[in-house]
Amino acid sequence: MSHYDNIGLKYNAIKSTPWGRPELFNFKKHIQPFLSKPQINVLDLGCGTGFYTELLADWGAATVTAVDVSTAMLAGAKARIRNSRYASMVELFQGDGLKPTVYGPKPQSYDLIAGVWFLNYAKDFKELICMFSTIRKNLKQGGVFVGVCMHPAEDVYNFIVHRNSKLWAMTGLEDIYHDRLPGDAGFVFKAVFHPPKAVKFGQTIEFEAYHLKKSLYEAAAWLAGLQGKLEWQHCEFPDNLQGELGVDFDAIFS
Ligand SMILES: C[S@@+](CC[C@H](N)C(=O)[O-])C[C@H]1O[C@@H](n2cnc3c(N)ncnc32)[C@H](O)[C@@H]1O
Structure with a gap:
């Protein structure tokens, strides 16, 4: 059983926190250019309740295959997609990204x-290689992987001590870093989301994940056999969003 089975549909409230808006803005900005050609088949790994699965279809994908390890999160995705105009373009599968598996009709379909x-959700270098192997097994030659993960820091401890956690809390998200991982690989953190009061049935949601150091992501991608350019993109906080949400994102990162 995945710890996400205790979260399921409650997860949707996270997208209503101020933090959800720049996440959506930046992910869309960086993935949409790859959806501009016709017939783009997309694989959405760790799809959760299908928030981005549906949007990927809306942004121009020809098909979206979505995979998650958690039964409850996948049930949330099924409910969302069933009621969406994209139902016929989307397939959902239960699968563990740590166990490299082919999800398309043949290897490298996406x-x-x-x-x-x-x-x-990779707790060490070995698990990171497994996740990138899942990506390699499914990605076409010349295809692209776009991920969202923790800030790329080589010295994660230094990143933790210098970030402004008081300002962070204004986004509705608290990251509580606790145990250091063996071999100086990074840290375990607890993410605690406080949905805005206006959100119906919104309640505090907590889960644990791992912030590994930047070079491990890079080395794991190459070792799993991914080729080509690896780019880390800056998270952008447009002025209108800062004003609307009342959160000074620039100060958080200064
Ligand atoms: C923070 S949620 C993100 C969901 C979705 N991508 C979104 O942004 O709304 C992380 C998701 O990854 C899934 N997950 C964690 N470990 C996984 C694994 N090894 N294989 C597949 N999914 C996994 C969890 O079940 C959860 O639904």
Whole structure:
């Protein structure tokens, strides 16, 4: 059983926190250019309740195959997709990204793979290689993986001590870093989300994940056999969003 089985549909409230808006803005900005060609088949790893699965279809994918390890999260995705205009374009599977598996009709079927908060469930270098192997087994030659993960820091401890956790709390998200991982690989953290009061049935949601150091992501991708350019993109906080949400994201990161 996955610890996400205790979260299920409650997870949706996270997207209503101020933090959800820049996440959506930045993910869309970086993935949409790869959806501009016709017939793009997408694999969404760690799809959760299907928030981005549906949007990937809306942004132009020809098909979306979505995979998650948790029964409850997948049930949430099924409910969302069943009621969506994209139901006929989407397939959902239960699967563990740590066990490299082919999800398409043959190996390397997908032009584009998305992993929004997927890689941060690898607790060490070995598991990170397994996740990137899942990506390699499913990604076409010349295809692209776009992931969202924790801030790329080589010295994760230094990142933790210098971030402004008081300002962070204004986004509705607290990251509580606790145990250091063996071999100086990074840290375990607890993410605690406080949905805005206006959200119906919104309640505090907690889960644990891993913040591994930047070079481990890079080395694991190469070792799993991914080729080509690896780019870390800056998270952008547009002025209108800062004003609307009343959160000074620039100050958080300064
Ligand atoms: C933070 S949620 C993100 C969900 C979705 N991508 C989104 O942004 O709304 C992380 C998801 O990854 C899934 N997950 C964690 N470990 C996984 C694994 N080894 N294989 C597949 N899914 C996994 C969890 O069940 C959960 O649904």
